[in-house]
Amino acid sequence: MNNYGIDIWGDDNFIIKDGKVCLKYGCEPAIIDIVNTLQDDGYKGPLILRFKHLIKKQIEQIYKSFNKAIKEFEYEGSFNAVYPLKVNQYPGFVKNLVKLGKNLNYGLEAGSKAELLLAMAYNNENSPITVNGFKDKELITMGFIAAEMGHKITLTIEGINELEMIIKTAKERFKVKPNIGLRVRLHSLGSGIWAKSGGINSKFGLNSTELIEAVGLLKENDLLDCFTMIHFHIGSQIHEIHPLKKALSEAGNIYVELRKMGANSLKNINLGGGLAIEYSQFEKSPQRNYTLSEYANDIVFILKTIAGQKNEKEPNIYIESGRFVSANHAVLIAPVLELFSQEYSESKLKLKDKNPQLIDELCDLYKNIKPANAVEYMHDSCDHLDSVLTLFDLGYVDLQDRSNAEILVHLIGKKAISMLSAKHLLRTQKEVQERYLVNFSMFQSLPDFWGLGQEFPIMPLDRLDKNPTQSASIWDITCDSDGEISFDANKRPLFLHDVDVEKEDYFLGFFLVGAYQEVLGMKHNLFTHPTQICIDVNEKGYEIESIIESQSIRDILEDLDYDVREIDEILKERIENSKLIDDRSKKQILGELFIFIHDNGYLKNI
Ligand SMILES: *Cc1c(COP(=O)(O)O)cnc(C)c1O
Numbered sequence: 171m172n173n174y175g176i177d178i179w180g181d182d183n184f185i186i187k188d189g190k191v192c193l194k195y196g197c198e199p200a201i202i203d204i205v206n207t208l209q210d211d212g213y214k215g216p217l218i219l220r221f222k223h224l225i226k227k228q229i230e231q232i233y234k235s236f237n238k239a240i241k242e243f244e245y246e247g248s249f250n251a252v253y254p255l256k257v258n259q260y261p262g263f264v265k266n267l268v269k270l271g272k273n274l275n276y277g278l279e280a281g282s283k284a285e286l287l288l289a290m291a292y293n294n295e296n297s298p299i300t301v302n303g304f305k306d307k308e309l310i311t312m313g314f315i316a317a318e319m320g321h322k323i324t325l326t327i328e329g330i331n332e333l334e335m336i337i338k339t340a341k342e343r344f345k346v347k348p349n350i351g352l353r354v355r356l357h358s359l360g361s362g363i364w365a366k367s368g369g370i371n372s373k374f375g376l377n378s379t380e381l382i383e384a385v386g387l388l389k390e391n392d393l394l395d396c397f398t399m400i401h402f403h404i405g406s407q408i409h410e411i412h413p414l415k416k417a418l419s420e421a422g423n424i425y426v427e428l429r430k431m432g433a434n435s436l437k438n439i440n441l442g443g444g445l446a447i448e449y450s451q452f453e454k455s456p457q458r459n460y461t462l463s464e465y466a467n468d469i470v471f472i473l474k475t476i477a478g479q480k481n482e483k484e485p486n487i488y489i490e491s492g493r494f495v496s497a498n499h500a501v502l503i504a505p506v507l508e509l510f511s512q513e514y515s516e517s518k519l520k521l522k523d524k525n526p527q528l529i530d531e532l533c534d535l536y537k538n539i540k541p542a543n544a545v546e547y548m549h550d551s552c553d554h555l556d557s558v559l560t561l562f563d564l565g566y567v568d569l570q571d572r573s574n575a576e577i578l579v580h581l582i583g584k585k586a587i588s589m590l591s592a593k594h595l596l597r598t599q600k601e602v603q604e605r606y607l608v609n610f611s612m613f614q615s616l617p618d619f620w621g622l623g624q625e626f627p628i629m630p631l632d633r634l635d636k637n638p639t640q641s642a643s644i645w646d647i648t649c650d651s652d653g654e655i656s657f658d659a660n661k662r663p664l665f666l667h668d669v670d671v672e673k674e675d676y677f678l679g680f681f682l683v684g685a686y687q688e689v690l691g692m693k694h695n696l697f698t699h700p701t702q703i704c705i706d707v708n709e710k711g712y713e714i715e716s717i718i719e720s721q722s723i724r725d726i727l728e729d730l731d732y733d734v735r736e737i738d739e740i741l742k743e744r745i746e747n748s749k750l751i752d753d754r755s756k757k758q759i760l761g762e763l764f765i766f767i768h769d770n771g772y773l774k775n776i
Contacts, residue, residue: 174629189635215772257492326351351399403442500684
């Protein structure tokens with residue numbers, strides 16, 4: 171039996187019951203039952219399921235942990251959080267998040283004009299907006315408009331030139347002004363694969379000299395009252411707490427220094443994001459060495475200590491956690507289309523009356539394999555196959571012999587697996603791994619696996635009461651050999667079930683895909699974003715709140731700026747001009763093509 175590490179990465183959100191993975195919430199529905207209902211309604215191909223209660227859980231956990239720490243340490247500053255839109259801008263997520271965070275004044279962070287526009291439209295009244303990233307006059311003007319509309323907005327500047335633009339804009343506009351934040355360039359570095367945002371050579375922020383210059387400029391231009399926040403962000407998925415603590419001490423000291431220079435309105439420290447989640451499915455490689463409550467306690471304690479030492483006001487804390495809030499709400503579900511070794515069934519064996527000796531020997535191995543000799547026989551069979559292939563190249567055996575040899579070796583491998591213990595299985599995986607063709611695009615749905623090797627928990631949605639025997643490689647449906655999650659006995663020994671997908675469905679769930687993956691996804695081979703379904707689980711059952719269907723082929727082509735009407739016309743004309751079929755049949759094929767074009771491009775075998 172295998173729980174696919176659910177106790178490591180699952181954060182108590184999922185539970186296995188009767189062999190099915192279920193949500194550990196409300197009436198605890200099985201994910202496979204939800205998926206079957208959706209399939210019956212015609213939603214084939216990959217699906218993104220979004221669970222509202224998981225969004226709520228993450229938001230509430232953050233506030234609860236910080237407010238607890240604040241109470242415990244008798245901290246005088248407040249706790250505030252904003253959600254960085256870049257992590258997942260899809261409406262099914264953002265609109266729910268805004269609703270669920272309303273009573274906590276949970277705000278939004280924007281890093282571009284489009285994101286700022288979303289924040290201006292959807293952010294709750296009285297919730298903060300922060301704006302990071304490089305800015306031009308237009309983006310700064312949008313920030314002023316947001317303030318003029320009544321938003322509590324802070325524009326964090328990344329360089330002196332941005333401050334100069336703000337000063338100029340302030341002179342041109344109305345009395346209302348946005349708050350100003352300064353991003354500080356810390357000496358401290360983050361860790362992990364996303365650590366590039368921190369450090370003295372980072373892309374962002376002001377160094378000490380520039381900070382002094384900025385305060386001078388603000389003072390000169392009568393804008394020092396607007397300067398309320400300093401900001402830093404040392405990278406995403408921070409594996410260890412230590413670099414964060416170091417960065418925070420540095421930022422805390424910058425905060426007190428700036429206040430001592432007369433920045434009396436400066437009362438907020440914004441720590442950016444970076445709060446990690448546990449992606450690891452295999453105990454050996456945990457991805458973070460701290461918990462949320464440790465993170466909250468450390469932050470409150472460090473800031474309290476620094477403010478106390480320097481006799482300054484304890485700053486309000488802002489965080490911009492994105493991954494932590496969004497990763498676990500989304501599960502990608504993808505149907506398995508094919509197991510490659512299933513082509514090698516006993517029924518396909520076409521032995522001759524007289525076979526080459528090597529084939530007879532393979533038959534003997536297949537007949538006589540036992541647990542005690544399984545590994546040895548499997549190795550022998552692989553050697554035999556090598557020899558048969560050499561003989562084929564030299565013209566001594568024919569294609570039928572070669573086919574028989576390939577089938578026998580696969581059958582021997584399969585028989586051996588069923589006889590071996592888990593320990594042996596791992597060692598022999600190379601010879602016997604099974605390839606699962608799965609109806610999804612890695613480039614669209616798991617870009618961080620493709621680009622950075624980031625792993626995501628993968629498990630079947632049912633059959634969890636049966637032993638998975640196949641060491642599994644996962645192939646997506648793109649025509650790109652990179653679209654593969656290969657079996658790795660050391661790092662990710664993934665085992666799946668031996669199923670006959672001609673006769674029964676087999677679905678895989680890819681978990682923790684709610685952060686970054688969706689919007690980073692690429693349209694490689696023109697596979698588009700899967701159909702998204704928002705689900706509200708409650709005590710009585712579950713409700714499907716909204717379905718946003720995967721883009722049609724026509725829409726994708728339009729996204730690439732093709733004139734789709736022109737394509738319609740050309741196809742129509744070409745069919746009409748065809749001399750190979752009659753007029754009635756032309757109408758029929760035009761109709762068929764029309765249906766395909768208005769549907770998405772994923773495979774529909776199941
Ligand atoms: C990306 C980013 C975040 C979010 O980081 P997570 O690791 O997803 O929490 C927060 N703040 C800034 C400035 C960012 O660039």
